[in-house]
């Protein structure tokens with residue numbers, strides 16, 4: 001298993017971790033398989049979306065804030081219920097196909113770590129399963 005550290009700087013933010021995940025895939029040596037990206041936190045999440053236009057991330061965070069307000073008469077005494085709810089909405093894991101040692105993402109897709117109760121130092125666990133050999137036909 002590979003682990004990466006993500007330092008967040010705001011209470012709520014989405015950080016593109018695609019390059020760090022790709023580095024982790026390369027370290028495993030797996031050429032063909034599946035990369036699981038797992039966030040071991042209850043107030044953070046993971047998602048895949050567009051990184052080409054930063055307005056997309058801005059709009060996602062703006063709307064999620066309207067959907068799940070910071071204060072709404074929550075029972076959880078720690079005061080971060082909104083972050084827990086957002087974490088469950090986004091989910092704590094994603095899977096990406098690995099082909100020829102590379103993450104097979106769509107043209108506009110990036111993997112985002114989603115912070116909902118920052119700033120904090122966070123971990124992301126990465127496991128790549130598959131074949132290390134050169135596949136027939138691959139150059």
Ligand code: ZN
Nearest residue numbers: 076078080081
């Ligand atoms: Zn809590």
